[in-house]
Amino acid sequence: MGINPGYFVGEAFQSFRRNWVMSLVAVTIIYISLLVMGAFFLTGTLLNKVVSSFEQKVSISVFLKDGAAPADVQSLQQNLVADKRIKGVDYVSKAQALEKFKERTKNVPQLVEQLRGNPLPASLEVSLVDPRQVREVVKTIEADANLAKVIKNPGNPEADDIKYAQEVVDRLFQATNVVRLFVAVFMVLLFIVSLVLIGNTIRLAIYSRRREIGIMRLVGASNWFISTPFLMEGVIQSTLGALLAILTLVLAQSFIVPWLQSTLRFLPVTITSAALGQLSALLLLSGIVIGLLGSGAATRRYLKV
């Protein structure tokens, strides 16, 4: 059969022109929905970077008393390494601790000069697979029989000997979870509105062409032939919305990210081109799915095919 694929695209664009007000509204709403979705996606990737940079800093330090038996320290270290929740355990000797301290305070050399000998303790630096498990891991460490032998104050380890930055992590995760939930609900609502609006423009398009559709049925046009232009119209609308959203976000991030970088020097704020590629794919795909669902439902309902 010699069906010209241009026929469907042509029909779809013609109908777009005919009902341009409704089409514009539908495109705008899809644009806004996808813009929100994309903005959230980008903020998410940024936040993930920041959180993971924090996560690397969230390690548990176990300070050892001077003169702890190396064998005891080693068996504690071995127990910890065997734990699946623990990524690694580094032994930092007193000398290394002093080096690190010097490094950190090199702007104020008097600080080190005033030190007599080396008052800094050796320590085990425990890094975690999932920083959210910090408390549980601390409990496990406290339960280890070797711990009492290597720290100063076995009665209350958390007073001096075990240190970790729990609260920062907790707050970070709480905040991102709330934001995630809020945005998810908002996005579902926007998607529903988009679906309804696309469905409505397709309904109008079908209504304005009901004579032609009647004749098409009469002379035996197949169902897919009748409905394809309408599906196409929905997909064109949503793709247009998606492309506009992608364009807006790419432009916006090219201004916002450098500004963030200059204001938040201490945080790693970057968006890779891979992330932008993912963003485009995500928005385009969501757009096409919304368009197909909306116009598919409308053709099913109003064309009865």
Added chain:
Amino acid sequence: MISMRNVSKKYAADKPALADVDVEIGSGEFVFLVGHSGSGKSTFIKLLLREILPSTGEITVAGQDVVKMKNWKVPYLRRNIGCVFQDFKLLPNKTTYENVAFALEVIGRSKHVIRTQVPEVLRLVGLEEKVDSYPDELSGGEQQRVSIARAFVNRPPMLLADEPTGNLDPATSLGIMSLLNRINKTGTTILIATHDREMVDSMRKRVIALENGRIIRDQSRGVYGYGD
């Protein structure tokens, strides 16, 4: 070409629109279906086009079982049945040529086929002078010729006409009937639902008369009848 066996159609429980209809129409026949409004003519035609399904009975059209047919196959059934209506059903924003070509375009015929078949059928119905006219520039008779051309351009084995002369004056109606007669001569089965008494009486073709959903008369070379 058409076969109905014990076909009944009930919209409401008490009064059937069609009751126990048994009909055979052979290939190449020319048949009038007559009856008052509400006698079941429209139901008869809708059943053939599978716009509706019968309550009971079997229907075969052009070798296809209409009752058991899957929904998606219905368009292919309709390609075998050219349809002509009282109100022409032409697209006002398309010319004569475009209206006829539309019927071929939407069933996916190639441009080449369209370019050869459309002028041919327009010559057959005598509208070669009016190819570029829009429907509102044509007389009623001419518009009906366009709609016949559209129904026939795909060369279906059968034409179904529902009151084709209902909006036309007697002289024009005669022209339409002789056109349909000519198409019948090419071997196409023609079924015309009508209450145009003079037409039926002058043509002397097979007449199937319906009353209250039942066939009350089926005679070859018949007349309109009913005695009123």
